[in-house]
Amino acid sequence: xxxxxxxxxxxxxxxxxxxxxxxxxxxxxxxxxxxxxxxxxxxxxxxxxxxxxxxxxxxxxxxxxxxxxxxx
Numbered sequence: 001x002x003x004x005x006x007x008x009x010x011x012x013x014x015x016x017x018x019x020x021x022x023x024x025x026x027x028x029x030x031x032x033x034x035x036x037x038x039x040x041x042x043x044x045x046x047x048x049x050x051x052x053x054x055x056x057x058x059x060x061x062x063x064x065x066x067x068x069x070x071x072x
Contacts, residue, residue, distance in 0.1 A: 010034055014052035032057075 011019070015036065019028070025041040036048040037057065046054040 011036070012050055015048050015050065018048060018052040018054070 019036070022038065023041075027039050028036050029039045029045070030037045032047070035050075038046045038048055038054060040046060045057050047057040049055055
């Protein structure tokens with residue numbers, strides 16, 4: 001029985017190549033479920049798929065209630 005390497009790479013070769021090819025004004029801002037999240041110069045968040053393609057994503061950073069309760 002063979003065991004997997006103790007520290008498998010988190011990104012595949014396609015993802016690593018795509019990150020290397022991104023222009024300098026793109027930045028990695030996080031990850032969700034092991035998938036890198038990239039921000040474009042316009043502020044759009046993009047998911048770096050396992051194929052190396054960037055896909056639009058919607059991230060919710062903060063939720064604020066629109067209901068305000070005043071106590072008398």
